[in-house]
Amino acid sequence: MDEPTIRDAISRVLASIAPEVSLDQIVATVPLRDQIDLDSMDWLNFIVGLHEQLHVEIPETDYRKLRTLDELIAYLRAKST
Amino acid sequence: MIEFRLPSLGADMDEGTLLEWCVKPGDSLKRGQIVAIVDTTKAAIDVECWDEGTVDELIVAPGTKVPVNSVLALLRTIGESPEECAQWKAQHRVAQAAAQATMPVAAAHAAPAGGAAATAAGRRRVSPAARRYAEQAGIDVDALTGSGPQGAIVLEDVQKVADKGATAEAKPVVGAAAAATERAVEMRRTIAAAMARSKREIPHYYLATDVPLEVASRWLGERNAAVPVTERLLMAVLFIKAVAKALLRFPEFNGFVREGQFEPSSAVHVGVAISLRQGGLIAPAILNTERLPLDQLMRELGDLVKRARAFTLRSSELSMPTVTVTNLGEQGADWVFGIIYPPQVALVGFGNIRERPWVESGQLKLIPAVTATLSADHRASDGHRGSLFLAEVSALLQQPQTL
Numbered sequence: 001m002d003e004p005t006i007r008d009a010i011s012r013v014l015a016s017i018a019p020e021v022s023l024d025q026i027v028a029t030v031p032l033r034d035q036i037d038l039d040s041m042d043w044l045n046f047i048v049g050l051h052e053q054l055h056v057e058i059p060e061t062d063y064r065k066l067r068t069l070d071e072l073i074a075y076l077r078a079k080s081t
Numbered sequence: 082m083i084e085f086r087l088p089s090l091g092a093d094m095d096e097g098t099l100l101e102w103c104v105k106p107g108d109s110l111k112r113g114q115i116v117a118i119v120d121t122t123k124a125a126i127d128v129e130c131w132d133e134g135t136v137d138e139l140i141v142a143p144g145t146k147v148p149v150n151s152v153l154a155l156l157r158t159i160g161e162s163p164e165e166c167a168q169w170k171a172q173h174r175v176a177q178a179a180a181q182a183t184m185p186v187a188a189a190h191a192a193p194a195g196g197a198a199a200t201a202a203g204r205r206r207v208s209p210a211a212r213r214y215a216e217q218a219g220i221d222v223d224a225l226t227g228s229g230p231q232g233a234i235v236l237e238d239v240q241k242v243a244d245k246g247a248t249a250e251a252k253p254v255v256g257a258a259a260a261a262t263e264r265a266v267e268m269r270r271t272i273a274a275a276m277a278r279s280k281r282e283i284p285h286y287y288l289a290t291d292v293p294l295e296v297a298s299r300w301l302g303e304r305n306a307a308v309p310v311t312e313r314l315l316m317a318v319l320f321i322k323a324v325a326k327a328l329l330r331f332p333e334f335n336g337f338v339r340e341g342q343f344e345p346s347s348a349v350h351v352g353v354a355i356s357l358r359q360g361g362l363i364a365p366a367i368l369n370t371e372r373l374p375l376d377q378l379m380r381e382l383g384d385l386v387k388r389a390r391a392f393t394l395r396s397s398e399l400s401m402p403t404v405t406v407t408n409l410g411e412q413g414a415d416w417v418f419g420i421i422y423p424p425q426v427a428l429v430g431f432g433n434i435r436e437r438p439w440v441e442s443g444q445l446k447l448i449p450a451v452t453a454t455l456s457a458d459h460r461a462s463d464g465h466r467g468s469l470f471l472a473e474v475s476a477l478l479q480q481p482q483t484l
Binding site: 018019020033037038039040041044045047048051057058059060061 | 305306310311313315316317358359382383386410411412
């Protein structure tokens with residue numbers, strides 16, 4: 001899957017959870033949850049949303065690899081190829 | 082005859098504005114049916130009716146602000162003639178006349194299930210979630226096309242416009258943004274009033290204990306790895322269930338103080354503190370919490386969070402909590418000593434779960450742990466029982482498979 005497709009999916013899922021945030025405002029190298037107020041329910045819904053959009057399995061043990069937007073995109077690209 | 086009154090919606094919501102009726106005169110009501118939607122500073126509430134009967138007359142018109150316990154409608158019990166209602170109306174003629182005066186011509190029969198999108202009075206059917214979202218986003222609902230039943234505007238319609246950047250179909254209106262700000266101010270005021278009342282009236286005491294979560298974390302991790310992502314559980318669900326089960330053995334933390342008297346509740350309805358994205362919080366109940374298996378509890382919690390944030394809750398969820406649990410979550414502070422939500426008598430708090438040094442059998446190790454706290458009302462219990470209660474919560478969390 002290419003990066004624009006992944007970014008688009010992230011953007012859509014994020015909009016449903018944190019409508020006040022736009023992906024353009026996110027600094028790609030700073031942890032997401034330092035920039036967006038996501039509690040554990042929000043985070044789980046984010047992962048479920050990505051799963052539904054991109055059909056990628058994200059085990060809980062991988063959460064720590066997904067701290068920044070850059071890490072998330074790289075992870076999803078690797079998983080979806 | 083039954084007077085259907087606006088139920089209590091919690092200590093910080095003492096009035097509401099009737100948004101729309103979901104029933105019309107002549108409709109027969111089932112227990113628990115949603116009869117009206119009432120807007121408060123925190124949420125649009127689906128008001129349920131717990132009586133069975135036939136709607137005789139809708140007393141309060143949409144758009145009217147009324148205090149809790151006002152008569153909203155008259156119901157006839159099964160087989161009852163309209164006589165008694167007629168008598169009631171005669172007795173309340175003066176008030177009735179006043180209500181009639183404010184009632185738009187078509188509003189008495191407005192918004193039945195098969196009603197038109199625009200009533201004769203010009204009101205459009207807009208779902209509460211859509212209305213609230215539009216207000217937040219500064220979108221004028223009158224400019225939208227509805228895709229719901231009978232052309233009603235639903236959340237999706239508003240979101241679609243919001244996604245487009247609110248350009249072509251609807252113009253952002255300054256008035257709506259101002260209304261959202263005003264609502265935020267109003268919500269802050271109602272929260273402050275309830276908390277000030279709590280601090281003034283309730284003799285609080287506070288306890289804290291550290292709870293090891295080594296076993297629970299491992300159990301949860303293994304369980305979640307074995308199920309699809311949509312069936313994962315959060316640690317918060319274990320906390321809520323453990324509190325609910327512990328309350329069965331410690332009834333003095335579950336119930337209400339009314340007029341200085343403690344009334345324990347036989348059912349456990351845990352109110353869950355949910356923070357709203359635009360600020361403020363609300364603590365609706367998960368009914369009969371102690372009876373729900375963990376996976377169902379998780380689904381209900383997810384649903385409750387979603388609906389709290391979409392501003393659509395049911396009146397029973399706001400009037401029935403017998404205790405409150407607040408969970409600060411992974412990003413939170415280490416401890417929370419909450420303020421009891423009157424007329425409840427206890428609030429259980431969970432702080433941030435993090436790795437901590439822990440000594441067990443003379444060995445030092447690093448394990449995930451959380452600080453559980455209890456704020457409780459001295460009129461109903463004392464610190465000794467409070468300590469035992471927290472110990473019970475901790476013990477239950479050491480056996481997650483039995484929760």
